[in-house]
Amino acid sequence: MDDRQDSGPPAAHGADPVDDRAAGPASADAEAAGAPRPIGSVLVANRGEIARRVFRSCRDLGIATVAVYADPDARAAHVRAADAAVRLPGDAPADTYLRGDLIVAAALAAGADAVHPGYGFLSESAPFARAVEAAGLVWIGPPAAAVEAMGSKTRAKELMAAAGVPVFGALDPAEVTAADLPLLVKAAAGGGGRGMRVVRELAALDAELAAAAAEAASAFADGEVFLEPYAEGARHVEVQVLADAHGTVWVLGERDCSLQRRHQKVIEETPAPGLPGAVRATLHEAAARAARSIGYRGAGTVEFLVARDGRPYFLEMNTRLQVEHPVTECVTGLDLVAWQLKIAEGAALPPRPPAIRGHAVEARLYAEDPARDWQPQAGPVHRFDVPGVDVEFGPLPGRESGLRLDPGVAPGDVVGVRYDPMLAKVVAWAPTRAEALRRLAHALARTRLHGPATNRDLLVRALRHPEFAAARLDTGFLQRHAAQLGIGPPAAAPPAPTGPGGVAVTDASGPEAAGERLAALAAALADAAGRTARGPVPVRIGGWRNLPSQPQLKRFRAEPGGRTHEIRYRLGRGGELTAAGFEDTALVSADPDRVVLDVAGVRRTFDVAAYAERVFVDSPFVCTALTALPRFTEPGERAAPGSLRAPMPGTVIRIGELAPGDRVERGQPLLWLEAMKMEHVIAAPAAGTLTDLTAEVGRQVELGAVLAVVKEETGP
CATH class of the missing domain: 2.40.50.100 (RNA polymerase II/Efflux pump adaptor protein, barrel-sandwich hybrid domain)
Structure with missing residues (x-):
């Protein structure tokens, strides 16, 4: 397909504004909100990447910033980025970031004029929005009534159906039959994949309903769930809207968010590739109708499933800023956060939105191990460097392409287990989709992130997958290509052979395993160089002996994935390398932080950084995280x-x-x-x-x- 067709003139994408002035006078809420009220200081009721993102726009507008933080976040990057910060005593979200009363008190104590909720936590809480306004503060979001209207998925679908927006019909669990399968159980107050189950057998329905209700009650303090058809092979497409208090609604294109794990988005892009023009126009009109029907104000997103036959169905409306908003900012040149602030001050949108330019793709970098059933990872971040970044936390005005980074962590931060595992968002913008995919994959493949294991390799594989390049997308993409993408858990296998001390050895074949083994060899040689340099008399690695030495032995476990690699090597008098399984590899030089190898006539350089037992090996060809394993297991372990x-x-x-x-x-x-x-x-x-x-x-x-x-x- 021609990628330029997906980034054509504005009319092809339905980017024209939908102006609802003719729909009638603005509501009383809108009129009140339209009164100018300058904002001098904003408290962000959130943490991590989104707090830093809001601070960026505030600084550009000359607005002071206030952070809030739970005890584990006392030294976090978002706290360091703010002009002032207020502690929320405790470490659990229920005691800190979900305590609206504490956040309102913090805003008043810090002298803030307004509260921006970010996304997650209390961002879609109508009671919190009302509490902010009752305290005399500006709520940077839609009217509380609009938040409330969309807060329950069941109620939202009733409202959308009445407004003429296409929706799935809810099913009665007592009346469904095998002909209705597959089914989807969803939490009425849910989000982020919580309280959601796919049911493929009627015998499992009751158990899945109970499990979803229990998870929803735990996550949202609301155990209500409902049942609807599961659209196998559908695409997840959402539409960005922006509305002011003066009767104007903009539709700012659509985003494809079909690549998901556990019903949570991983890669998002705009415009949605390969979407027929008629379907795009239907989505845009339905989104505008949804916003108008509830008197919406500010930035919001209307989410749809697009079935295989091209028919769209309303999923939900997110009455807040979306995680994936940067791709829309890249192709429009808008600062959506700045517009949230301006609209909250009473500003009016121009008559028409900007044209859509080029194609943008975003990848979410998570601290998790896809090969181990997406297990979250934790620990300190020692280094974080994405090559080629043009801007952080902001649009790319005046450019035709670029690379944007929205990081939630910085070197020195510690990733805990209390919060979402997203570390950063990396966004590439280019004239065509193919160019954007290539630039994003290239940047991720060379990212140096010394810290917890991440999904970085999965993202690179997905971006380079031929099916993704051909825009053959649906919500089952990752599951369908799990084996190629390195997603586990792997099939059951017999116990791995063990070396001395019972340490499992799981050397594997294939390009990825071969790259890990080469990185493990470089790590072993760098370690040897470090130990030699620390000796009483510095000598060249592989110093002279009058008898042949026994091979040196080092074991490493690759993260993510968990494959273990056993490295046996011997160095001759002149530094000649003899290593099992590396017959075509010669040592050029070895220092504690850099190893140069000649592999089948090609010289390759590896930068090595060790932090206790964790070792990171970076090169243009492979970036691998390893854990050095002990030769013998301690009895107590x-x-x-x-x-x-x-x-x-x-x-x-x-x-x-x-x-x-x-x-x-x-x-x-x-x-x-x-x-x-x-x-x-x-x-x-x-x-x-x-x-x-x-x-x-x-x-x-x-x-x-x-x-x-x-x-x-x-x-x-």
């Missing part, structure tokens, strides 16, 4: 056979109806952990007997903590 360890730090939120002595089946859920806004099931690894259950609801557990023990059944 060995757990009883059948022990189920916590795969990440988290909180035990539910335990199955089980007790020690009960029989369990392989794959049977035993308990649920919550970490970084996601639930993780801890299941029985084999059929057998539950002999111990140490987990307790509400208990915070560390990585590797023993939660339960299952004694596996043995044959006769």
Whole structure:
């Protein structure tokens, strides 16, 4: 396909404004909001990347900034970026960022004029919006009534149906049949994939309804769920709207957000590639109609599923700024946050929005391991460098292309398990889609992020996948291509062979594993160079011996993915390298922070950085995170056979109806952990007997903590 057709003239994208002045006079809320009220200081009721993003626009407009922070965020990047900061005592979101009364008090104490909610937390809470305004502060968002109207997905669908917006009809669980499958269970007050389940067998419906209700109650304090058809193979397409208090509604194009994991977006782009013009026009008109029907004001997004037959269905309206708003800013040149602030001050939008220019693609960089069922990761960030970045947290005015970074962390920050695992958003903008994809993949592949394991490699593979390049997109893309993209959990396999001390060795074949092994060799040689340099007399690596030496042995585990690599090597008198499995590789030079290898006649340079047992090997060809493994396992680190360890730090939120002595089946859920806004099931690894259950609801557990023990059944 011709990528330029997807970034053509404005009329092709329906970018013309929808002006609803003719629909009647503005509401009383809109008239009140239209009165000019200059803002001098803004408190952002949020954290991380979005707080820093809002601060950027405030600075550009000459507005002072106030941050709030929970105790784990006391030294976080968003706190350092603000002019002032107010502590919210505690560490759990329910005690801090979800306490509207504390946030309003913080705004008043800091002398702020207004509150910007960001996204997540209280951004779509009508009671919070009213509390802000009741305190005499400006609410930088839509009217509380509009937030309330869209707050319940069930109520929102009723309103949209009445306004003529196409919607899925809700189903009665007692009346569905096999002909209705597959089905989707959704939380009425949900978001971010929480409280959502796909049901493919009627026998599983009751259990999935109960599980979704329990998750929704835990996440949103509202256990209401509903049932609707699941559109297999559909695309997730959303429309950005911007409305003022004077009767103007802009439609600023659409975004394709089909690449998702656990119903949460991973890659987003605009314009939506390959979308027929008639479908695009229908989406834009439906979004404008939705905004008008609730008297909307500010930035908002109307989300749709587009079925395989091209018919769109309303999903929900996000009455706030979206995570993926930067792609719209890139192709329009607008600063949406600045316009949120101006509209809150009473400003009017111009008659027409800017034209759409080029194509923009955003990738969300998460601290998680896709190869291990998306397990969240935690720990310190030592280095974070994305090459070629043109701007942070802002549009790219006056340019035809560029690379934008919206980081939520900075070197020195610690990624915890209390909050969303997103570390940053990387956005590429270019005249065509193909150019934008190539630039974004190139930047991500060379990103140096020394810290927790991330989904960086998955993003690069997805962006370079031929199906993605051809714009054959739907919400099942990642699942359908899981094996090629490195998504786990992998299929069951026999136990890996072990080396001395019981350390598993799982060397694998394939280009990715080969790259990891080369990085592990560079790490081993850099470590040897460091130990030599620290000796009493500095000598060249591989110093002279009068007898042949035994091979040196180092073991590393690659993160993410978990493959372990055993490196055995020997260095001759002149530094000649002999290494098992590297017959075509010669050592050019080795220093503690840089190793140069000749691989089959091609010289490759590897930069090596070690932080305790964590080692990061970066080059233009491979960027690999490794954990150095001990040669021998300490006796105290060995757990009883059948022990189920916590795969990440988290909180035990539910335990199955089980007790020690009960029989369990392989794959049977035993308990649920919550970490970084996601639930993780801890299941029985084999059929057998539950002999111990140490987990307790509400208990915070560390990585590797023993939660339960299952004694596996043995044959006769």
